Amino acid sequence: MDINLIEAADRRLEGHVRRTPLLSSPFLDEIAGRRVLVKPECLQHTGSFKFRGGWAAITALDPEQRARGVLATSSGNHAQGIAKAAAAHGVRAVIVMPSDAPEIKIANTRALGAEVVLYDRATEDRDLLAADRIEADGLSFIPPFDHPQVIAGQGSVGLEIAAQAQEEGVTEGDVLVCCGGGGLTSGIALALEARAPGLRPRTVEPEGFDDFARSLDEGRICRNPATSGSICDAILTPEPGRLTFPVVSRLAGPGLVVSEDECLRAMALAFARLRIVLEPGGAAALAAALFRPEEIAGEAVIAVATGGNVDPAVFRQALDRHG
Template identity: 45%
Template sequence: MADLSLTDVQAAAERIAGVAHRTPVLTSRTLDERVGAQVFLKAENFQRIGAFKFRGAYNAISQLSQEELQRGVVAYSSGNHAQAVALAGRLAGTKVTNLMPSDAPPTKVAATKGYGAEVVHFDRYTQDRAALAAELVNERGMTLIPPYDHYDVMAGQGTVALELIEEVGQLGALLVPVGGGGLMAGCATAATALSPGIRMIGVEPAAGDDHARSLAAGERVTIDVPRTIADGQAVAAPGELTFAINRRLVEAFELVTDDEILAAMTFAFERLKIVLEPSGASALAALLAGRIQGLPERVGVVLSGGNVGLERFQDLLAKG
């Protein structure tokens, strides 16, 4: 696959059907009145493993050969992709090794181990996770399933937008949280094909503005690993494959502060009655903070995940 197309996303939807959940679309009159638009929230916090990542992981692993499955797979992630690969690997009957930051949320580490995966820790601020994964691939002959820079992973993630537009129809804009850019690349590929003229808007933490800088520069820009409550978006640079797609299809990358993310988590809990992790609330945060100029009448927002432990959730909302 040399690029990503709507056909690839549709094929992924067929592969994950009956395995991944078709997540609900939520609406809120209070939210609509507050922002002045009709908002459709794609609630990926209700996906298997609690985040959208299962879609891409399963789509990729389900296409491996029997020989590759026998050798096992390796992934690196702060948590959600790790859990997704662990579960997808278990369903496929293959051994999974996950590289996870030493400061990854304990609930995500526990869940990854609970799905049967081996966890190897590293320091996200001083060690190169991709290099460490390459070593494991060479040493053990395993197949790498990266968190975003992989066409099959991106195609799986694109089923989020595919389902949303199939259910609610044409949208004027779609707001998507951005870490490495795989969710956005998949969603932008599907949404721009299905809803011509749609404005694709990525959202990242203000401390981790690598996509915004890269779009402005016209090339990938690397920053220091950001320190933000949005651990799923603490990425130093856009993916090579993801950015090639996103620079063509994405209008802008908006930034939100940790405080605005906390406000969105609180709104989601109090008004929508759902739990979102910080990364999962960032796109909603941009909407609530008024970051989008000229908001169209119909807006989609991806709530990308809800993997946050009770103690951390309480601590975060107390700060918010």
């Protein structure tokens, strides 16, 4: 993995991806005690940054591989990104999703033309189900984060941040990233290393699912004791990726951890002050920027709002509790 792979993916994304802006609000700056810039990937195709990695991975396949189709495993955002990218290329997509994934994500994935295979997290082996379909149908596997081309596609976010931060006069500070397996964080880290070395990436995770923070602290990959049970479903993974962890451990600062209620509060504030809709996992970085000021360095902080595919009931909860 290097900047050349990211730049190549970025060129393939040109004309197909939304170049999301940096948003700000004086009200958020006042809460955080510093300047807060928000990168709203909730405005991306399919409502999250995952479209970038899906497009990069599918366009990197040779024609024969694409013709056979692709398979992905996902709780929803990667599923939708792969489904949309596959549909644009006339590629068959099979997505293995947990049955407890938000209904809106399952419905959206099907609406984009993908075949959805549901499984029970408690009783079924997702990887075994996926392996059986891959072998039976000759599909190419595109995992949600531990894949060079997926990481490269997500790294395009970092290229944009580097250029936009420079335009805003921000050359030093922390870039907070909602983190599951680390695909986005590692891609951003590699891009910033090459284009904006004064900006430091930081992982942000929900309490109880802070495998990356613990892994960075201990210098080895640590697993979460649970794989479900948080409203931040978009960023729940068992452990950091084998490809992503070495990159993040080399380039990122210490991991940050936020509560579910802080994510809900950040969702309400993002809607009230920026007029954007975030899901809990997609609001984790903004929550850290606003409510963990003592753990962040610099006069400005950049928070990547990674996704907006929120269940309506959860969004109502955020607004009712903190609106």
